[in-house]
Amino acid sequence: MTTNPSDPPLPPGALDDAAPPESLDAVPLSAPAREAHKARVHAALFQGKPLPPERLGRFIVLGALGHGGMGTVLEAFDPTLDRKIALKVLHPTVAKHHAQRLVREAKGLAKLSHPNVVQVYEVGEAEGRTFIAMELVTGRTLQEWQQLEPRPSWRQCVEVYLQAGLGLADPALCRIFVDEVTEAIKRLRKMGMRFQSKMLATMPASPQTKGTNNIVQIQKAVIEGTNTTVLEHANLTDLLVERGRCRGAVGIDDEGEPFVVHAGAVIMATGGVGQLFKYSFNPPGNTGDGYAMAMRAGAPLFNMEFMQQGLATTWPTQCMVMLYEMEEPYRLLNRHGKAFLADYLPAGMSVLEVSKLKAYHWPVSCRDGAIHLDRAIKGEVLAGRGTEHDAVFLDLAGTQRGFQPEVFDAYMKENGLDLSTDLLQVQLHHHTSNGGIRIDTDAQSPVVRGLFACGEAAGWQGADRLGGTMLGGSQVFGWRAGTKAAEVARDRPQAELHPDEFERLLGRRLARQHEADGRTRPGQLHAQLQQAMWDKLLVEKDAERLQQAQAVIDEQRAAIRDDLCIAEPFDHVLAMEQRNMLDVAQAITSAALMRTESRGSHYRADYPERDAANWLSNIFVSRDGEGHMVLRKEWINEAVGWEDQGRIRIMPWG
CATH class of the missing domain: 3.30.200.20 (Phosphorylase Kinase; domain 1)
Incomplete structure (x- = not known):
């Protein structure tokens, strides 16, 4: 120059x-x-x-x-x-x-x-x-925008969600969310839900956190106050679909015994697929069952390549670590005590600049240079320079504490760490899936009628998402799903299950598992798959790594088919779960391999730039009549259009 x-x-x-x-x-x-x-x-x-x-x-x-x-x-x-x-x-x-x-x-x-x-x-x-x-497209920060008078219109609010999703969120569902989320949160408050600002989402109830996760008690009260039958130790395996309508589901209990549930409508509230990854905030039951069952039943999934990921401790406990409003001098060190961040930065970018960018958002995103901080943390571990807990050291002793609340310090002390003297061990974790089962404005599948989805099971978010939308979205679309499903179920007589359909969905598979005499138990496969998917899919990926992930999926399918060992009844359940995780892993890796660009949470090292000319489009994943996976490109926002207005300066935006 x-x-x-x-x-x-x-x-x-x-x-x-x-x-x-x-x-x-x-x-x-x-x-x-x-x-x-x-x-x-x-x-x-x-x-x-x-x-x-x-x-x-x-x-x-x-x-x-x-x-x-x-x-x-x-x-x-x-x-x-x-x-x-x-x-x-x-x-x-x-x-x-x-x-x-x-x-x-x-x-x-x-x-x-x-x-x-x-x-x-x-x-x-x-x-x-x-x-x-x-x-040149100019704009203002979200903080400035929120202070405008008159208050922003619903159209402007929807545009913020489309900006967060980099053009790939569903505009109709964003409109519903904007219109209804306030009332949804009011309903939660009336039910007794307590909210605390600047709270780390993964903290369990303790004297320091003052029992903030009281949602379990509220859930129990709702179940007891309604005519709800709870099936304990029941594991659904597939949906019953007759002439394009969902009629119920089949499954097995913890002893491996089959059962059938007839229903006028089915709502998938099965969460995401966090257990696909070695490091995740998700509970053990989040094995992608809802995604897999819906896809096998003919319902398309969409935006599955987009996953929210973020920094958290790996030892001695698992807890989100947010660097909002914090810049250097926090220090990132590998197991040898060496500062490594500068080694991963492109020419012209400084450690100070990347830390400033990371101060704007917790989630991994390639929408700005903060992606290089996340790449560096995971890269050191993959290079063999991490701690024994797959982490790098984070030193917060000299940092001016921006977003990190006092309760975080208390929680760490409860687990034996004093942040004024001790180092945290941190790594990137899977948090949520931005995609999911494709739904319409009633939260119903547009392809399989009578099948509904809400919460993380439902897909409406884009390449990135704003913080807090998972909780609000679960209430908005859960309310809509429940309302419409009740209406559909009242008008639909229950149908008997044909024996051939039961055999196709469950009987033959269960019989093969009973006869299995191989050496590989499903629990062994789970740990191997988690390691491979964390290695190959989170933060940074390329064609070679994605193909390696697909090879692991193929190997595990072969092991289940040819070398499965059922040593105890619950292995039947684990084998069914492993099948679901493999189906969802294939959907994610296939979509990630197809999207030859980087956008939001999807970062391809071999295609590091956004490609609006070819990839301002959603990817839909489904199964054809023969059970083969089919991927299709379609931009759901094409009629409205979308224009990137630059970095979202929201504290926090995710």
Whole structure:
């Protein structure tokens, strides 16, 4: 990048809202230094003092908008056309291999003509740097937006959720959520639910946390106060579907004995698939059963490649660690006591900058450079430089405590750690699935009528999601599912199960398990699958790793078919669960392999950039009549359109 004393002056006000110019390879300035630099630039431009603006070709650089794995996005001024633009520039270290990809991306974007797709002005090269000059889209932080008068409209609120989902959340379901979540939370409060701000979600009830997880008591009271039959030790295995309508389910108890449940409607509230991964916040029952049963019954899943992941301790207890509003000097160290974060950063990005970006969100996301902090933590462990608990050390002793509440300190002390002297052992965990069973506005499958889904089982979120929407969404769509399911069930007579259908769904499989005389118990397979999926799917993935994950899935299917050992009755249950996890693992890995871009929580090291021209689209996963997996691209938001308005500056946004 060069400067030229004969550069034409910028029009008055051109820098009023801009960051100060900074070199592509410079370490970001502190806030006071940036303001001082900005003042000097103003003086140079408007008072004739000798500090010309930096340039890239004919473009005058006004400041950096963001950094990614491949390049930097700059705010710039085009003096030829007298307008501000966004300038995407490749890092020198990757330009040799990825310049043509950037050109293809620009050509693809240039072919799109839609008011909600950013306009490409030109693609070119200046001073050895490949760039795309694009329309500059400006916005404000969510905190600023919430303080506007009059209050934001429902359309504006929905747009925030679409921004969080990077264009892939369901706009109709987002509208329902916006309209109904307030009443849903009021219902919870009336039932006795207590909410505490700045609370770590995974903390169990204790004297320090004052029994915050009273949801169990509320759930018990609701069951006792209604005509609800609870089947203890019952494990559903497949859904009964007749002529496209769900009529109930089959399953086995903990002793391996089969049973049938006839129903006018079925609501899947089975949670997610956290137990697919070695490190997860999910309870043991979250084995993806709802996803797998729905998919085998013909209901499509969508957005399964998007999973919320975040930092947590691995020892001596498992607890979220949030770095909101915290920047360095917290320290990340490997088992040898070496600070490693800088080793994973692209050219032009500093440790200070990546920690500032991470201070805006807990979840793993490639929407900004914070992804490199998460890559670094997991990368050290995969490289063999982690602790015996698959972690790196986090030193919070010298940190100004932003979001981390006092109750976190108390909880750690309860588990033998003093954060003023002790190091935390932290690693990336699976938190939630952003995708799930595709539902309509009644929370019903649009393909299998009478099948409903809510909570994490239902899919309506996008590539990232805002914090708190899982709880609110479970209540909004749970209410809708229950209301419509009751209506459907009243109008639908129960049907008897044909013996051939029972044999197809459960009888033959159970018979094979009774006859199994192999060496592999299903519990052994579970641990191996968890390790492989954590290694290959979380945080950072590429084609090679995803294919390795698929190879593990294939090997385990073969083991269940040819080498299964049923040593005790409960092994029947574990074998059925393993089948479900393998089905869901295949859906996730297949969708992740198909999406050859990086977007939100889905980061592909071999495709590190977002590709709006080819991948502003959802992926639907289903089974055909022969039981083969089918993947289909369709953008559910196409009629409305979507335009990326930049980083979501929400504290916290996820």
